[in-house]
Amino acid sequence: MSITPEEFRQERDIDLRTEHEVVNIDPANRTVTARSGDEEIVQEYDHLLVATGAEAVLPPIDGFDRTGVFTLGSMSDGKDPWEYVGRARSEEDLQQPDRGPACQFLESCTGPVGIVGGGYIGIEMAEALAANGFEIHLFQRGDRILKQFSTATSKAILDPLDEQNVVVHLNADVQALEGDDEVTAISATNDYVPVEMVLVGTGVRPRTALAEDAGIQLGDTGAIATDAYRETNLQNVYAAGDCAKAAHVVTGDPAYIPLALTANRHGRAVGQTIAGEPTEGGGVAGTAAIKTFELEAARTGILDHEIARDAGFDPITETIEAKSRAGYYPEGGTVQVTLTIDRSSGRVLGGSLVSEYGEGAVHRSHALVGAVTEGITVGELSNYDLAYAPPFNTTWDPILTAAKVIDGQR
Amino acid sequence: MSITPEEFRQERDIDLRTEHEVVNIDPANRTVTARSGDEEIVQEYDHLLVATGAEAVLPPIDGFDRTGVFTLGSMSDGKDPWEYVGRARSEEDLQQPDRGPACQFLESCTGPVGIVGGGYIGIEMAEALAANGFEIHLFQRGDRILKQFSTATSKAILDPLDEQNVVVHLNADVQALEGDDEVTAISATNDYVPVEMVLVGTGVRPRTALAEDAGIQLGDTGAIATDAYRETNLQNVYAAGDCAKAAHVVTGDPAYIPLALTANRHGRAVGQTIAGEPTEGGGVAGTAAIKTFELEAARTGILDHEIARDAGFDPITETIEAKSRAGYYPEGGTVQVTLTIDRSSGRVLGGSLVSEYGEGAVHRSHALVGAVTEGITVGELSNYDLAYAPPFNTTWDPILTAAKVIDGQR
CATH class of the missing domain: 3.50.50.60 (FAD/NAD(P)-binding domain)
Incomplete structure (x- = not known):
C-alpha cells in the first residue's frame, strides 16, 4: 500500500513478483517453486526469508459463509x-x-x-x-x-x-x-x-504450512523457531514477522506476539544479516497501543500473573490514577497506570496505561518499555528524572507515582 | 500555594513557622536561631534539612531599581x-x-x-x-x-x-x-x-550563605555537597533541592540542575532517611520540558560536546525529523529528535525533542531518560519494542528512527 510494485522494481531494483504463490521450498536444491496463473517457475536462492505472516483464526461457529x-x-x-x-x-x-x-x-x-x-x-x-x-x-x-x-x-x-x-x-x-x-x-x-x-x-495464528512442508521447525508457540538472527533450523533460511516467534525481553522465552514493529524490525535485521552485517533484531516486550473513541491505551511486558509465575516471578499488581497535567493547568485529564512487579526483587514486569486521547498514556508507556527491557526495579524507576512541566504532568509523572505506590506495597 | 500553613499544622502535625527567618545554624549545639519580627527563637534539632533553595542571578546591568x-x-x-x-x-x-x-x-x-x-x-x-x-x-x-x-x-x-x-x-x-x-x-x-x-x-544560583556560615561544605558547582543520602559534611545535617548538588546519571559527577522534580524527590528521600528508612533520592539526568506557544520540547542527559568530552566521551550528534502519527492519520505533525551518543561505545548520552503541542515530544522523552540512566547503546535503543498505533506514531517511533540513523553513522 505505501510502496507500489513499480517503485519496488524501478527505484529499489527489487524483482518483485506479485500474484506469484510459492507452493514449495526445496532447501536441498535451494529453490522455491511459485505458481502464477497456469505458469510455474522455479527460482534459485542463496538466502531465503520466510515472511508468510499470519492468518485469521476462526472460532467453530456456523454461518461464516453468509453474505455480510x-x-x-x-x-x-x-x-x-x-x-x-x-x-x-x-x-x-x-x-x-x-x-x-x-x-x-x-x-x-x-x-x-x-x-x-x-x-x-x-x-x-x-x-x-x-x-x-x-x-x-x-x-x-x-x-x-x-x-x-x-x-x-x-x-x-x-x-x-x-x-x-x-x-x-x-x-x-x-x-x-x-x-x-x-x-x-x-x-x-x-x-x-x-x-x-x-x-x-x-485473533491470528502464524501461517506456517509452507515452512513446515520444507522441514522448517516450529517452536512451542506454533510459530517458526529461529535464533537471535532469525535463522531457522535450515542454514540460510530465515523467518521473520507474524509467522515467526521472538524472544520475550522479560522472560527470555520464545513468545508469539505478532505486531507491526517487530515484523518491520526483524525484516530489516535479516536484510542486514544477509548483506553481510549480522544483526540481531532484538526481542519483543509485547507492547501494544490502541485508540478507542475518546481514550488511548498502551501495555507492555507481562501483566498476567499466571505467565509471570510460570517464568519464576512472584507478581503483584497495583493501579493508580493521577492527573495528566498540573492541577491548575487547563484541559487536563486522568492517566490510569497499572504496574505489575516481582514482589521480592521489585523488578518491573509489565505496565498498562489509559488516558483521554492526547493526554499521553501511549507515549508515556515508552518509559515502561525501557524499564521492562532493562530489567530495572520499581524503586529505580521511581527515581527516574522524567520530564516535568505543568502542561504535561504533575511534578511526579503518573508513572513515577505508580512506581512509588507499588514499591511501598512490597 | 498547594498546601496552606493551616493544613500543614492541623492535618500533618507539622509545626510550620512562617515569617521566621533562620539567621544561624549552630551544629555544635544542634540549634537553629530564627528571627520573627522583633522576636528571636532558638530551636533544637536532632536532624536538620537545609532547603534554602536558589536565588536569582542578576547580570551587571544598571537600572534594576526602576519601577516596572x-x-x-x-x-x-x-x-x-x-x-x-x-x-x-x-x-x-x-x-x-x-x-x-x-x-x-x-x-x-x-x-x-x-x-x-x-x-x-x-x-x-x-x-x-x-x-x-x-x-x-x-x-x-x-x-x-x-x-x-x-x-x-x-x-x-x-x-x-x-x-x-x-x-x-x-x-x-x-x-x-x-x-x-x-x-x-x-x-x-x-x-x-x-x-x-x-x-x-x-538564571539562579544556590542560596548557601546560611549553610556556609555553619561550616557546611559546598561542592565545585557552588551548591551544597552531599552524599547519596543528601547528608552534608555535618552529621545529621542534610541538604536537598535548589541549594544542593546531585550526581548526574550519565557522568556520575556532581551537577547543579535545580528543577522541581529533583527537589521534591530528594526532600522525600531525606524524610524517609531521617525517619529510619535510609533512602537514596537518585541522580539527575538534567531532564526538562517546556511548552512554548504551539510547540512542546524536552531534553535529557548530556548534549553539550564539551561537557561530554570532559567526561571522557567522544560525542556525535544527529537530528532527524519524522511524522508524529501515521501518514494517513488525520491531524499529525512533526517530531524532531536530536540524539547525542558516544561514537565508540554507542552509548546514548542525551536527547532533545520538539513537536507541535500535543504531538508527544515531551512524553516520548521518557524513553530517553531511561536510556541515559541505564547507559544503554543506541543500537539497543533502536531495538526497543515501543508502542505503535497509527494515531500515535509511525511503525518506527521517531525515537527509534533517530537511534537507527545515528547508529548508522558511528
Missing part, C-alpha cells in the same frame, strides 16, 4: 467491509437496484453490526463503525475486552462504550451467525441479536 | 508582574486615577515588554505575556535561546516566535535598563528598544 460476514486477517479483509458499507451508502448505487442482492441488502444497512472478538481489531472496528453512525453489538468470549491489557485498563475502556452506541456482550460464546443467504442475527450463549453485518476478529 | 523592572526567582517574583499588569487592566482601577504613579503608568501598559534572558523562564514569560496581547522584546546574550536543548531544538522553537509578537535579540548584551523612576527602554549591544516593563530571568 467478514473476517479480519489481512489488508483486503480490512477493505472489504468498507467497500460493502460504502457501496450501500453511495447515492448512485442506491439508484441502481439492479446491482444484485448484496447491494440491495446494503441499501438499508445502517446496522446493527455484530463484531465477534473484543481484541484490538474488534475494538478498532467498533470505533470506526460507530463513528459512521452504526449501532454495534460486540461479543467477547471472556469476561473483559482487550485482555492483553490490565483488568483496570480493560474496565476503563469498557465503561464509556455504551455512550458510543456499542453494546458489549461479555462471557458470550457465539454459536451461530444466523440467516439464509444473508446474515440476519447472531446467536450467543445468552443473546439473540439481529444484525445486518458481522465482522469477525478473533 | 521585575526579577524572576521566586513565587512572589512570578506573581508581582502579573499583579502589576492586572492592576493596569482592571476597569475599576482605570477609573481610580488616585492610586499612585505606578498604577497610572500601568493604565497604558500594553507593551512593549522587555525580557532579559532566553532560558525556560524568559520563554515561558514571553508566551504568557504574548497570549495577553503584549509585544515582547527578548534579549539573549548567547547565539540561541534555550541553550540547554540541542541547537536544532532551539532553532525549531525560535523560528515561529516572530509570528507570536516576540522579537528575539540574539548575541545581545543588555547594558542598561534606561529611564528615570520608571523603566522606559533597554539598551543592549546593538539595540535601543523602548519598553514599558522589563522581566529579568537570567
